[in-house]
Amino acid sequence: MPTILRAIIGYFVLLLVVRVLKRRAGAQMTLFEFVLIFLIGGVVILSTVGEDRSVTNCTCAVIAVALIHRTLAWAKSKNPRLGALLDGTPLIIINKGEWQQEVAEGMYLRHEDLEAAARSANIPRVEDIDYAILERNGSISVFPKEQ
Amino acid sequence: MPEPTVIDSATDSIPKVHDEVSVGANLEFQRKWWRFEHIVWSVFFLILLADLLGAFGRGWLAKAHRSTPDQALTVDYERIARASTPSILSLHFSPPAIRDNHIQVFLSDSIIQQLGAQRISPQPVVSAAGEGGITYTFAATRAPAIVQISLQPQFPGSHAFRIQLANEPAIQASTFVLP
Numbered sequence: 001m002p003t004i005l006r007a008i009i010g011y012f013v014l015l016l017v018v019r020v021l022k023r024r025a026g027a028q029m030t031l032f033e034f035v036l037i038f039l040i041g042g043v044v045i046l047s048t049v050g051e052d053r054s055v056t057n058c059t060c061a062v063i064a065v066a067l068i069h070r071t072l073a074w075a076k077s078k079n080p081r082l083g084a085l086l087d088g089t090p091l092i093i094i095n096k097g098e099w100q101q102e103v104a105e106g107m108y109l110r111h112e113d114l115e116a117a118a119r120s121a122n123i124p125r126v127e128d129i130d131y132a133i134l135e136r137n138g139s140i141s142v143f144p145k146e147q
Numbered sequence: 148m149p150e151p152t153v154i155d156s157a158t159d160s161i162p163k164v165h166d167e168v169s170v171g172a173n174l175e176f177q178r179k180w181w182r183f184e185h186i187v188w189s190v191f192f193l194i195l196l197a198d199l200l201g202a203f204g205r206g207w208l209a210k211a212h213r214s215t216p217d218q219a220l221t222v223d224y225e226r227i228a229r230a231s232t233p234s235i236l237s238l239h240f241s242p243p244a245i246r247d248n249h250i251q252v253f254l255s256d257s258i259i260q261q262l263g264a265q266r267i268s269p270q271p272v273v274s275a276a277g278e279g280g281i282t283y284t285f286a287a288t289r290a291p292a293i294v295q296i297s298l299q300p301q302f303p304g305s306h307a308f309r310i311q312l313a314n315e316p317a318i319q320a321s322t323f324v325l326p
């Protein structure tokens with residue numbers, strides 16, 4: 001019982017921390033972000049299983065986390081507002097060729113990130129982008145200007 | 148077999164930018180979220196500050212001490228402790244506490260059970276259970292003398308305890324154990 005309770009608390013604490021981290025934590029992972037994710041995960045595991053490292057305890061903790069995750073996924077599919085709260089919404093970084101400074105600053109987005117996204121889409125120059133969208137998973141979708 | 152749903156421009160509910168790209172962006176929601184993020188990070192900062200000061204145990208705010216009126220016994224303890232985390236309860240004895248080269252002190256059961264006493268150093272010569280606790284007798288030469296009890300509480304909550312020297316008023320205190 002304490003393990004399941006700790007797993008639930010750990011899940012929501014982790015969810016809040018990851019959610020208030022800027023979106024790049026989940027996608028386009030750099031080594032720096034790998035360190036962050038593994039360190040946070042490792043610390044939460046310690047408090048979740050406590051001193052009881054038995055297979056039974058760890059299995060219960062894993063099942064509890066899986067159940068919460070599945071329940072939240074179901075709730076998100078039923079309630080778009082909850083989905084926006086937990087995953088965020090897509091954000092427009094370039095709108096009709098116009099750089100959206102407020103979004104870029106708010107998301108700590110660098111021009112280099114956009115250049116990388118443009119190269120991935122075979123667009124040689126950022127100026128050739130018509131729309132760039134920061135997706136919920138942290139990736140950047142780009143649409144080139146029509147020739 | 149159910150009919151597949153065809154999404155066309157009339158049924159697509161996702162808002163479009165300039166009637167060209169379906170994005171579903173919500174900048175107003177994002178602005179609110181950024182404000183919420185600022186609040187959360189301020190709270191996180193306060194939590195870390197409180198932790199550094201010892202508000203969650205193992206620090207300056209958590210340490211406490213109590214004495215008998217004649218200072219025969221002074222108890223150093225942690226008023227805030229953490230479950231499954233070791234802490235030390237120290238008993239400092241001055242000359243009035245030592246009689247015939249012995250110190251006799253009573254510890255309530257809550258120190259053994261709720262606060263999870265693990266080890267007593269030095270080992271008592273005699274331990275006698277009764278009256279809701281254990282009376283320990285330690286061999287002692289001259290003051291000052293210290294007895295240390297290693298604690299490791301298992302359950303969160305407020306746990307009151309009592310420590311008393313023979314023929315002295317009791318010291319009563321409590322430790323709040325955080326999960």
